[in-house]
Amino acid sequence: MFILLMGPPGAGKGTQADLLAEKCGVPHISTGDMFRAAVKAGTELGKEAKRYMDTGQLVPDAVTIGIIRESLSKKENQKGFILDGFPRTKEQAAALDGLLAELSVKLDAVIDIHVPGTELINRITGRRICKACGANYHALYNPPRADGICDKCGGVLYQRDDDRETTVKKRIEVYNEQTKPLIEYYSRHGQYTELDGTKGIKEVFAAILAILSSKKTHDNL
Ligand code: AP5
Ligand code: MG
Ligand code: ZN
Numbered sequence: 422m423f424i425l426l427m428g429p430p431g432a433g434k435g436t437q438a439d440l441l442a443e444k445c446g447v448p449h450i451s452t453g454d455m456f457r458a459a460v461k462a463g464t465e466l467g468k469e470a471k472r473y474m475d476t477g478q479l480v481p482d483a484v485t486i487g488i489i490r491e492s493l494s495k496k497e498n499q500k501g502f503i504l505d506g507f508p509r510t511k512e513q514a515a516a517l518d519g520l521l522a523e524l525s526v527k528l529d530a531v532i533d534i535h536v537p538g539t540e541l542i543n544r545i546t547g548r549r550i551c552k553a554c555g556a557n558y559h560a561l562y563n564p565p566r567a568d569g570i571c572d573k574c575g576g577v578l579y580q581r582d583d584d585r586e587t588t589v590k591k592r593i594e595v596y597n598e599q600t601k602p603l604i605e606y607y608s609r610h611g612q613y614t615e616l617d618g619t620k621g622i623k624e625v626f627a628a629i630l631a632i633l634s635s636k637k638t639h640d641n642l
Pocket of ligand 3: 552573575576
C-alpha cells in the first residue's frame, strides 16, 4: 500500500495518516515531522529547517528531497508507506517520480483532502501536540481527556511554533502558490481522488478507507 495524502496545512493529513498507519501497519512518512525531530535534536538539518518553518516558508527542495531519498532507501519503508506533506513543489513531485521508479513502486492512491481556508485556521490554531509521543489533538474538535495531557502517554501538550495565526496565514499562502499547482499534475495520475475533508475525523477516515478498499490496496481493509 503506497499512499500519498495531499492537502493544505491543517487539512488533516497527519491525523488521517496516523489512523491509517495504525490500522494497516504501514509507516507514516511526514517531512514536517522529520524536520521537527531534527529541530528537537538540534542537528544542522534542524537548524536550517527551523529558519524556514518559523516563517511559514518551504525548506529548500534540495534539502527536502535529500531527506525523502534517505527515508525511502530504508527497507522498512519499501513495503508500503503513507506519505504526508511531500511533494510540495513540482521539483519534489518530479523527484518522487524518479525515486518510485528506482524502487519499481507505483502509488496506489493519491488522496487530496479539501478544506476551506477559514476552517484550516480554526483547526491549526486549536491544534495541540504531545511533546513525548507526537500525538495530535485539537482543543475543541479532538480534546484530550485531561486538559494539556496526552491520553496515550501522559506527556505534556504544546503548540507548534509555526501554528500562530500570522505564520498559519503565510503557510496557506505558500500552499496556494507552490503546492496547489500539483493538483493538476496529480489529477492526471490514474489514482487521484479528491476528498471532502470538512466532516469529522471519523467520517473522513471512513471515506478514506472506502476509497482504499475500492482500490483494494490492503488486506486489512
Ligand atoms: P507540515 O508539518 O507538513 O505542516 P502542514 O503541511 O502545514 O500541515 P499540518 O501538519 O499543519 O496539517 P495536517 O494536514 O497534517 O493537519 P492535522 O492532521 O495536524 O510542515 C511544516 C513545515 O515544514 C512547512 O511549513 C515547511 O516549512 C516544512 N516542510 C514540510 N514538508 C516540506 C516539504 N515537502 N517541502 C518543503 N518544506 C516542507 O490537523 C490539524 C488540526 O485539525 C489538528 O488539531 C487535528 O486534531 C484537527 N483535525 C484534523 N482533522 C479534523 C477534522 N476532520 N475535523 C476537525 N478537526 C480536525
Ligand atoms: Mg501534519
Ligand atoms: Zn503522548
